[in-house]
Amino acid sequence: MGYYDDHSPANQRQKGRRRFVMPTIVGVVLGAVLVLLALPALVQTNILPYNITPNEQQSAEDGGTPTEDPAQTVDLNVTSQITKVVEEVSPAVVGVINLQSQQNFWEQRGDPEQAGAGSGVIYKKEDGTAYVVTNYHVIEGASEIEVVLSDGTRKKAQLVGGDVFTDLAVLKMSSEKVKEVAEFGSSDNLKVGEPAIAIGNPLGLRFAGSVTKGIISGKQRAIPQDFNGDGQKDWQSEVIQTDAAINPGNSGGALINIEGQVIGINSMKIAQSAVEGIGFAIPIETVKPIIAELEQYGQVNRAFIGIEAYSLSQVPTSEWRNTLNLPEGVDGGLYIRSITRMSPADKAGLQPLDVITAIDGEPVEDIIDLRKYLYKQKDPGDELEITYYREGEKNTVTLTLGSQQ
Structure with a gap:
């Protein structure tokens, strides 16, 4: 009544607890001793993920011989390289707003309205002017362009020049407040x-300055690129592939390396439900000469023949x-559909339905082959040898290339 004898459940539990507590205490003490003994070896082998610096002090017992104090100073580096470079580069990445006037057949109505938004990169300040590189498709068709700085400041910008083939454009604006x-x-x-970091404005300015x-x-x-929407390939862009997320609005933004240097201008992604993590950027080595030419001339001057041609x-x-009367050995090339009057092709005597099979001795299969050779290997004023077939006969003509305006 009011108590328990030695065989009661309560007393048995107390005995059990006493038997459990003592081994636990012994285990904790032994574990602590092992850790203290092993710690110097771990520090010397740099296995620990942080630095431990012992504090040296004078010992009273040995007459001033430095000894290690049990207290340790732990130095944790919490600033990552990625955080550092993002902080440095982000102010140079801006929003680019495409404003277009609303108009009908009779008149233009009201102020321009936002037709699209993308990103851009400030790459130069000179004589009070700041220059921005972006994608051509970001500003295409704009009647006015605004640039939005990282602090939200909006600035009017002018189009210096653009190039549809490389999808690049250069803008200029006042350098005031550009840091x-x-x-x-x-x-x-x-x-x-190797690591790649994308900075831009996915979905416009709603998520401005996003980093992936x-x-x-x-x-x-x-x-392959189709500029006029006719289903035919007009050009073939050579780009960098990355799995850093690139979404609509990131176009024109910066792809940077771990050192904070721009290595590409983000341009496009494969937008299919079955595809994830495939984005593309224009290599910076492609960008540099194009923006230099856009700054100087407002356009890229490329060699020009003056033909509309399609692959066989x-x-x-x-x-x-049957129609072109080509020999049996000829199974590829470009057939000419039309020729621009007074163009190099017209002056050289080329005609519609002629079939071009080689340029400067190099075989051509489609318009991309022709353009890549002209744009990368030739300049306006250079000579070009064209091998072609007309009514089954092989001919060769040399023409002087013009300039594509």
């Missing part, structure tokens, strides 16, 4: 797998074999 300018790096020595991180997934990827592969073989 940072991005540093260009190199895209020639990139390695697959990934790696370089591939170099010199060839992506786009026409059923049964049709062109």
Whole structure:
């Protein structure tokens, strides 16, 4: 009544607890001793993820011989390299607003309205003017352009020039309140797998200054482009592939390396439900000469022939074999659909339905082959040898290239 004897459940639990507590205490003490004994060896081998610096002091017992104090100073480095470079580069990444006038057949109505938004990179300040590189498709069709700085300041910008083939454009504006300018790096020595950081404005200014991180997934990827929407390839862009998230609005923003240098201008992604993490940027080595030419001339001056041509592969073989009267050995090339009057092709005597099979001895299969050779290997004023077939006969003509305006 009111108590328990030695065989009661309560007393048995107390005995059990006493038997459990003593081994626990012994285990804790032994564990602490082992840790203290092992700690110096761990420090010397740099296994620990932080630095431990012992405090030295004079010992009273040994007459002043320095001894290690049991107290340790732990130095944790919490500032990452990525955080540092993002802080440095972000002020040079801006928003670019495409404003277009609303108009009908009779008149233009009201102030221009926002038709789209993207990103840009401030790459130079000179004589009170700041220069911004962005994508051509970001400002295409704009009647006015605004640049939004990282602090929210809006500035009117002028289009210096643009180039549809490289999808690049240069803007200029007052350099007032522009604090940072991005540093260009190199895209020639990139390695697959190295870190890549994208900075821009996905979905416009709603998520301005967003940062995503990934790696370089591939170099010199060839992506076909159709500029006029006719279903035919007009150009083939050579781009950097990355898995750093690039979304609508990131276009024109910066792809940077771990050193904070711009290695590419973000341009596009593959937008399919079954695809994730495949974005593309224009290599900075492609960007540099283009923006220099846009600054100087307002356009990129490229060699010009003056033909509208299509690959034979786009026409059923049964049709062109009979219509063009090509020999059996000829199974590829470009057929001329039309010629611009007074163009180099017109002056050289080329005609519609002629089939071009080689330029300067190099075979051509489609318009991309022709443009890549002209734009990368030739300049306006250079001579070009064209091998072509007319009514089944092989001919060769040399023409002087003009300038594409």
